[in-house]
Amino acid sequence: MSLNTYQFDQVRVRNKLARMVIIHEYPLSIVDHIGFREFVADLQPMFKLVTRNTLKSDILKIYDNEREKVLKMTDKNGNRMTITIDTWTSSNKKRGFVYVPSPHTKDVLAEVLVDFFLEWNIDKKLSIITVDNCSTNDAIIRLLLNKLDISSLMLGGSMLHMRCAAHILNLIVQDVLSLIGDGTEMIRDSVIYWTGSPKRRQKFEENARQLRIQYTKELVLDCKTRWNSTYLILSTALIYKDVFPHLAKLETFYTYLPYDYD
Structure with missing residues (x-):
């Protein structure tokens, strides 16, 4: 047993x-x-x-x-490290990779970054730091170069600063989009209205079919700071450009009808 x-x-x-x-x-x-x-x-x-x-x-x-x-x-890895840095405001104020107390000045941000590099023992392993293309980040990189050991950086730190290509592209496109800002806002307001409830979505789809327009894509709302999502809202709305004026005749509360040139 x-x-x-x-x-x-x-x-x-x-x-x-x-x-x-x-x-x-x-x-x-x-x-x-x-x-x-x-x-x-x-x-x-x-x-x-x-x-x-x-x-x-x-x-x-x-x-x-x-x-x-x-x-x-x-420590065992002899390779260098590439760091990408960004900041944002969280609903939970202390939630994030590194919490940064106010004020969010270039000096405070640079100090937080140096402390982080030292804490994780990567201050001498840095190769490139990628940041958004803005003047504050330019100042932060200059401060970091003064605080870090230049001899440990590639080419004396001349390669440390890398401006984010995606952010630069977004800034360029946003400048172009500002030229059609009024029209974009009208289209955005229209999309907000017709996606505001399941009943309105259904009514929009039914009217599209009545006009013999294939309802292959649903209306989508964009994020204003992301040009690719603004492209999607405009390209999708263009498919249904004849639906909006048709609905304007039927819906009293719909007051966001884009003009033809929009």
Whole structure:
């Protein structure tokens, strides 16, 4: 007769709980949720559910361990690194790769970047930093060149600054689009109106078919700062250019009809 023994590992399960929260971005307060606590208690009564502070501590330990692995890997790798930098405003003010406190001046941004490079031990491994083509980024790169060891950079740092080609192209196209800005706004407002509800979408599609226009593409709304999405809204609206005036005769509240030259 054999007897199977089971030894419960509290630390291992705590680690699994922390990784679950990291992977799925669950709130730390999940350990306070009644339903979750009842589920864990039934699943494994031997597990002592931790507080949110302990859970936070376990997550930070995982981060430190993973960071050490990355540092060892980069130390062994003799190649240089190319860095791409961008900033944005998040709904969660401290959510991001690196949180940057206000004010977001060139000096603050340059200081944050230097600290980041030093923290990850890549300040002497840099090859190129790619940034958007704006004057603030020009100033940041100049400050970085003063703060970094020039002798460790390629060609004394002359190759460090790379302006983002996609951003430059976007600026060029946005300048061109500004010439037809009024027409674009009318078309955009029309699309907003006819995609505002399922009922309006259906009415637009029905009228297109009545005019014997194949409804092969749905109207799409663009992101104003992305020229390729503006191209899509214009090219799609062009397919249905005869539908808009037809609907204007039927819909009293539709007041965004583009002119022919639009």
